[in-house]
Amino acid sequence: MxxxxxxxxxxxxxxxxxxxxxxxxxxxxxxxxxxxxxxxxxxxxxxxxxxxxxxxxxxxxxxxxxxxxxxxxxxxxxxxxxxxxxxxxxxxxxxxxxxxxxxxxxxxxxxxxxxxxxxxxxxxxxxxxxxxxxxxxxxxxxxxxxxxxxxxxxxxxxxxxxxxxxxxxxxxxxxxxxxxxxxxxxxxxxxxxxxxxxxxxxxPVDIVGLLLLIVWVASLQVMLDKGKDLDWFSSTTIIVLAITAAVGLALFIIWELTDKNPVVDLTLFKERNFLGGTVSIAVAYGIFFGTLVLLPQWMQEYLGYRAVDAGLATAPLGIFAVIGAPIMGKILPRSDARIIGTCAFIGFAIVYYMRSFFYTDINEGFIILPTLLQGIPMALFFAPLTVIILSGQPPAKVPAAAGLSTFARMFFGGIGTSIANVIWNNRTILHHEILTNQSSPTNPMFNQQIDAYHSLLHLGQGASYALFDQVVQKQAAMMGLNDVFYGSALVMIVIIPLIWITKKPRKSAAGSDAAAAAH
CATH class of the missing domain: 1.20.1250.20 (MFS general substrate transporter like domains)
Known part of the structure; x- marks a missing residue:
């Protein structure tokens, strides 16, 4: 470059x-x-x-x-x-x-x-x-x-x-x-x-390595996307995809470690800074991107938001990120990137914990607030972790290190979206089953609700049960989403030690390269 x-x-x-x-x-x-x-x-x-x-x-x-x-x-x-x-x-x-x-x-x-x-x-x-x-x-x-x-x-x-x-x-x-x-x-x-x-x-280009990369990434992505529809490992298709992904990954690692011109330089993971920084930024980005996709989907499907309203409610995410970008450029060279990265993960955890208390008739302001605050850890996130990743790398390896860390981040973004959807769906089914089991003619609250549908909405028994099931589904989806946010908060805290297995980045030209690769 x-x-x-x-x-x-x-x-x-x-x-x-x-x-x-x-x-x-x-x-x-x-x-x-x-x-x-x-x-x-x-x-x-x-x-x-x-x-x-x-x-x-x-x-x-x-x-x-x-x-x-x-x-x-x-x-x-x-x-x-x-x-x-x-x-x-x-x-x-x-x-x-x-x-x-x-x-x-x-x-x-x-x-x-x-x-x-x-x-x-x-x-x-x-x-x-x-x-x-x-x-x-x-x-x-x-x-x-x-x-x-x-x-x-x-x-x-x-x-x-x-x-x-x-x-x-x-x-x-x-x-x-x-x-x-x-x-x-x-x-x-x-x-x-x-x-x-x-x-x-x-x-020369590593054609074999590239083909193996495409095979295992595609197999894993399709497996995660189709798993729910095909009932996971009860399906022969899912089993074949899982085996293909596992074998493809194993062959890819072996080939890349032995080829003279690998498409991905896996030896970079021998460095503590690269290992800790890349794994933490990839996992965190996977969580960030996966939940970013779920939020507007939930707002439209269960809260009745128009697409434009869901977009406006999630748009404040970038406000503090834009304001903080030039400020971070001045603070980072004089600070320990590990401390800033830790603050970013704690900030993300706080935001996800706030979202784990969402409820079905929530006011739009309570949706926007954590989204607005999320811009603060976003401003503290990319640049410090990329400084850690590239610190200590010889100049010749900086482009390869930046490319591999970007690959990991983007790959986990796609995987994180699939996993977040799977977890939300599974937790929604679980909560729906629990709530349905509690709703029986022997439950006075259930009978009171059905009677209210009869008297206030003039609905028949079948229509009342259908409406009640819609209410249960809406509540189950909300509880499932809260579980996703709560789990995301925990993972953000758990990956903090990965930052601290790294050495303190040296104040060098790597800072400029890190900023270039940060976004």
Whole structure:
């Protein structure tokens, strides 16, 4: 990533401002697309005639494909050059977005989302590299703070914009809006940066490792997404997928540790800082992203929120994150990143614990408050942990370390979404069964409720029982979601020791690289 600094002078004036805007738009578009679909899942599921659980595949397959393509960024950069790779990825992303919008069925939509996630892999790393090459070295911290603010606005704009577009037009437009943004970004970057491209050279690619990576990631993701529908390990399909994922992972690890040019450098996990930092950031991001998907889904399915209202209720997440990004850039170099990371996990735990007390007729303000507060640990989360991950790495290994940690984070984001849905569904079924068992003609409260339906709503016995079952289901779903939030709070506390098996990061240039990879 540093070659562009050495070969080309930084931009200045209006050219610098326009170049930063065009590069930042690509990063913004990528992050926006990972969050804009969250509030549209119930609508997409209904329009395509599939269940809400199947609808979440729109999110998980994007994350899985994105995570698989990230390790290829370094190889593609050397084969194609930074600018060609960046512009090509943007244009392919635009095409994939159009295919998502016109998809008439879920399988076609998922295929388009896989393509979209795969071509999005290089966009964030390359946008950071191009941005760093545009600014003077002395102002790299300012450049990265600006980029962080651009990227972090995704959680603010994404849900609200996605909800408004879905309610006002159709869900297809959450993908169509990428087209003008992508074309503007690609055109601007090509006009300003095509003469600043990095040198190209032919280097070998680990095809076997890449294929094994795709096999075990895809098998695991499909197993988690289809497990509930196929009744888990009573299904031959799930058993085959589980075996394929396990064998594929084992072969992948063996191959990558013995190949001369591995697609993923697993030897990085020998370093304490990389191991502790990567595992903690991946698990925490999986929890964060999984619960971020569940919240608007619950609000629409059980509280009757419109998509736009669910989006506005989750949008405050990014407010403190945006405010805190430049502040963190100044505090981090003078602080112990382990302490800041610990504060982030404690902050996340507090937010999830607050959410574990939600109830069915909750006021919107009580939903927004923990979402707003969650922006504080978000501001304390990415940069310190990435400083820990990259600290002590030789310069030659920094790109590989940043790429592998990003892969782990994105992979766990998709896995976390699937696991959160599975746990919510299982806990909802359990609570529904318990509540139903307590509701019998021998229970005076049950009889009183049924009588109220008779007298106040003039419902017959069958209609009264059906209405009561809806109330029970709503309560069970609420209790199941509270269990997910409570478990998330516990896991955030449990993974704190992972930060403290690491050594205190040295104050070095790794800080700038960490900030670049943080988002």
């Amino acid at each position: 540093t070659t562009s600094h050495q070969e080309h002078p930084p931009l200045s004036g209006a050219t610098l401002a326009l170049g930063s805007l065009c590069v930042g738009l690509a990063g913004f578009m990528t992050v926006l697309d990972s969050s804009i679909a969250n509030v549209a899942i119930p609508t997409i599921s209904g329009n395509l005639g599939v269940s809400g659980d199947e609808g979440t595949w729109v999110i998980t397959v994007f994350a899985a494909a994105n995570s698989v393509s990230i390790p290829l960024t370094g190889w593609l950069t050397q084969r194609l050059g930074q600018v060609r790779l960046f512009v090509g990825s943007i244009l392919l992303f635009v095409i994939a977005s159009w295919l998502c919008g016109v998809a008439p069925t879920l399988p076609i939509l998922l295929t388009a989302r896989v393509l979209q996630g795969a071509v999005a892999g290089p966009l964030i790393p390359m946008s950071q590299a191009l941005l760093l090459s545009s600014w003077p070295k002395s102002k790299s911290a300012l450049a990265l703070s600006l980029f962080s603010m651009i990227v972090v606005t995704g959680p603010i704009v994404g849900p609200a914009l996605g909800g408004w577009v879905t309610d006002s037009y159709s869900w297809s437009w959450i993908f169509y809006i990428n087209i003008p943004v992508g074309l503007l970004s690609a055109g601007g970057v090509w006009a300003l940066y095509r003469h600043r491209d990095t040198a190209r050279k032919k280097i």
